[in-house]
Amino acid sequence: MSTTILSIESSCDETAAAIVVDGREVKSNIIYSQIELHKLYGGVVPEIASRKHVEKVNQVIRAAIEEAHVTWDDINAVAVTYGPGLVGALLVGVSAAKAVAYAKKKPLVGVHHIEGHIAANYIEHPDLEPPFMCMVASGGHSHLVYVKDYTTFEIVGRTRDDAAGEAFDKVARAIGLGYPGGSKIDKLAKEGNKEAIHFPRAFMEDAPYDFSFSGLKSAVLNYLNGCEMKHQEINRADVAASFQQAVVDVLTDNSVRAAKAYGCKKLALAGGVASNSSLRENMQRVASEQGLQFYYPSPIFCTDNAAMIGVAGYHNYMAGIRDGLDLNAIPNLKIGERR
């Protein structure tokens, strides 16, 4: 008997639904991206995102079911992201998921968005099983998580200020690349020299696996200002490459050190920033030097999507986790902490 999950995700600016079987097989993965709308504003506008979610939520659910060729009878449970994220955005997915689960008499399973990102790694790596260390880096989150088993997580390190993706966006804006910054910096950096400018790498003395990007961001802005004052021409590709390398070094170093300290043999990457080619290459190289197996999802599973929520939802479901009709959106939901 296989277990089929309908999953819904609306925590930020993607309205998404998916059908996932047995926590590994993605039957459909529908994503309506609002990115074009938010580009006008240089970042995600919560009210606009929430409005768009209401418009699209039924379409993505319907498309997920149709594309997967399943019927309601095949679906065992409904999983939904209930935090963290933008509260107005989360509420749309949570409300719709609860209504659907209720009307179809299916169990409801709330999923932590970050646990979803981590679970994205299971989709394409049938051999990957916990325990492992996972670096989750995206526009809104940067966490180093020890995945003890499928539903037990421990935060090992976190950013003290900006998320990694946020730093990419801010630097991209400063050098005139626009939003979203991650992919644009990644592309431009390929033409630059990553050793051209030395930007600081912040490491925390009191918490060995925490990191910080606001100092790095300021250093980049100071460098740009300094060049302007001195009427020096700015090599944007060099700035992009040098900045990116600083982020990559910090994420890689922390991840690998934590993996070794926790006795992990496997290291994974997740979240939107996991699409960054330089981060992948660098982590791959350092991980194999250190004898660690390294995993990361395809870009389509790095971005916010519902398939990953279906995978995490499957593991919650199998662990007996159920949520009630009063499930609420929790914008600052902590990893590994259920209500």
Add this chain to the structure above:
Amino acid sequence: MRILGVDSSGMVASVALVEDDLLVAEYSVNYKKTHSQTLLPMLDEIVKMTELDLNTIDAIAVAAGPGSFTGLRIGAATVKGLGLALEKPVISVPTCHGLAYNLWGNDKLICPIMDARRSQVYTGIYEFAKDGMQVFLDQSAMDIRALAEKLNAMGREVIFLGDGCPVYASVLAECMQVPYAFAPAHLNRQRASAVASLGAEYFKQGKQEPADDLIPIYLRKSQAEREREEKLAAEGQA
């Protein structure tokens, strides 16, 4: 005909089941809990209490707006999810129309006022005539003093209702020149029974829509959109 009504446009969460000319059940809560925590448990209570098979309803009526943006979305997303799963259409009921319907048959002007902040109200002006509810002023966001002026010009007695009443009582006391009164507790806030009853009228007129198409009536753009438009307009003039 069975119509389920839902209103989460304001502070009140309200769910009702109306069957032809009978209100089978209504559950309203005016309490600080978020609608996300109350709405479906309330529906479930009604379903259990009245042994309702949700598959037997004809349509779901919802107070579509104006109102609290978040409240509207919780209502809309819930109703859309129900409509999708039950394969039932939805009926979009303008919130102020629904509020006015609380006072069906009254011979005064009916004026719902919902606090829209920045000294504005979401409002409309209604009266009941032989052929049902007439709309004098369609629902819109308006300055409370401008509304008082409009009502004074109409020269008829007015009944106010809605959560704007306590907020603007002193402004109205100062500005209103025609006789007016505030509706009492059992009628002065959103009620899903009124949404369902008015929704039933719309349903008879074929004004239901597929659940997928339902969009809340915000009456206001997001702040980011307003600011961007103002900026573009200013640049256009420069």
